[in-house]
Amino acid sequence: MNKKQSILITGGxxxxxxxLSTELVKIxxxxxxxxxxxxxxNSLSHLKNKKNFxxxxxxxxxxxxxxxxxxxxxxIIPLAGLVGAPLCDKFPKLARLVNLESVIFMRKCLEKNQKxxxxxxxxxYGVxxxxxxxxxxxxxxxxxxxGRTKVQAEKEVMKFKNSISFRLATVFGKSFRMRTDLLVNNFVWEAMKTKKLTLFEPHFRRNYIHVKDIVKVFVFAINNFYKMRSNVYNVGLSSANLTKLSLAKKIKKQIKGLRIQINNNQKDPDKRDYFVSNKKIEKKGFKAKFTIENGITELLKTYKSDKFKILNNY
Ligand SMILES: NC(=O)c1ccc[n+]([C@@H]2O[C@H](COP(=O)([O-])OP(=O)(O)OC[C@H]3O[C@@H](n4cnc5c(N)ncnc54)[C@H](O)[C@@H]3O)[C@@H](O)[C@H]2O)c1
Structure with a gap:
């Protein structure tokens, strides 16, 4: 690795x-x-005295x-965005500007050798x-x-040869800026607080991945850029292609007395229902490893800690 390399992360x-910023500064x-x-x-306050940040x-x-x-x-790692279907529906104009227009503008500013x-x-992938x-x-x-703004933004990014796009599974786990709206994080939070999980569309399938594995895949791409460029990759934990019901059952194993109820009247706004193959990136040599079970344990520990406060989640 050439440690002198410099990296811009929007939404960092x-x-x-x-x-990701924390790990890249550490490296x-x-x-x-x-x-x-x-x-x-203050999600980056621990980095403020670092010379390389x-x-x-x-x-x-x-x-x-x-x-x-x-x-x-x-x-350049563009992560800035209005993230998630509910937030984009609340601010549709801003969602298009930040998730799509800003990416198009960024691409136009790039020099040929940038990545x-x-x-x-x-x-x-929808349904x-x-x-x-x-x-x-x-x-x-x-x-x-x-989903539409992100799919269009990916198309725009991929017009630039020195690009890689990661199609990420739903991320879970602890972060300096916590999100409890993400499905695993949210289920564990609700289950812990109320001892009850109400599921709608319980057989809808999704793929998940721990945030530490996300960090690892970006580092992997930096180190293997020329072998991977001009391609898109699904990135998820292959052992975690799960229905909502099987996820809830895994949480129940760690929360005694948890009741799981099914609500047949509510619909999933995102209509996400699919299994995802991560074989393409695995063939390149990256495999996600952090399990759902360990993630649930970590989340419970985090939520129970005195320091944990839910602020500005969405
Ligand atoms: N978390 C997931 O499960 C997941 C899954 C797939 C893809 N992604 C993608 O990863 C990226 C990061 O997601 P996240 O989960 O970290 O979300 P996040 O909401 O925690 O991070 C988004 C960041 O963008 C910043 N931001 C918003 N508008 C901005 C603007 N106008 N200018 C500068 N910064 C701005 C926010 O302050 C925030 O720090 C997004 O592009 C998202 O689409 C996330």
Whole structure:
């Protein structure tokens, strides 16, 4: 690894970004984060005295700032976004601007030798076929505005040769900026607080991955960029292609007396129902490892800690 390489992470103060920035600074890269700090203001405060870290507080919608920030960075990791279907439905115009328009602008500012590692959602697959795994060749069928903005942004990013796009499974686990809206994190939170989990569409399938494995896959891509570029990859934990009901049962094993109820009247706004194949990235040499069971244990410990407060989740 060339430790002098520099990396710009937009949205680097967020759930994934704060964990990724921390690891990249630890490894020795020069890391710049551009984030408007919509949520937690201090998710990167532990990095403030590090010589190889810089935080720019600002918006990816500020074109002159983006242009200046991109300059002199070897890697650009655009994570800034309005993340999740409910948030995008609440602020549709802003969602299009941040999730799509800012990415198009960023791409136009790139110099030929710069490299991009993008993160999108595998919810772009929409409703999958029964008993079939979605691969990177499966047709994209995003249902929500969130899914549509991310699918379009990926298309734009991939016009640039030096790009990789990761279609991430639903992430779980502890972060410096916690999100309890994500499915596993949310189920564990509800189950712990109320001793009850009410599931709608319990047989809907999804793939999951721990945030530490997400950090690892970005580091893997930085180290193996030329072997991987100009490609999209599904990134998830292959042993965690689970229905909501089987996830709930795994949580029940760790929370005594948990009641699981089914609500047949409510629908999933994202209509996510698919299994995902992660074989393509596994063949390149990356395999996610952190299990759902360990993640549930970690989340319970985190939520029970005195320091844990739910602030600015969405
Ligand atoms: N968490 C997941 O399960 C998941 C799954 C698939 C893809 N992703 C993608 O990963 C990326 C990061 O997601 P996350 O879970 O860390 O979400 P997050 O909400 O924690 O992080 C988003 C960050 O973007 C910042 N931001 C928002 N608008 C901005 C603006 N105008 N200018 C600058 N910064 C701005 C926020 O302050 C926040 O720090 C997103 O692009 C998301 O689509 C996440």
């Amino acid at each position: 103060a967020g759930y994934i970004g704060s964990m 020795g890269y020069k890391v710049t984060v551009l984030d408007n700090l919509t949520y937690k203001k 810089r935080l720019i507080v600002g918006s990816v919608l500020n074109k002159s700032l983006v242009k200046r920030s991109i300059k002199n960075h070897d890697f 991009v590692i993008f993160a999108t959602t595998n919810s772009g 999958g076929k029964k008993n079939k795994f979605c691969t990177e060749r499966s047709k994209l069928n995003p249902i929500s505005l969130y």
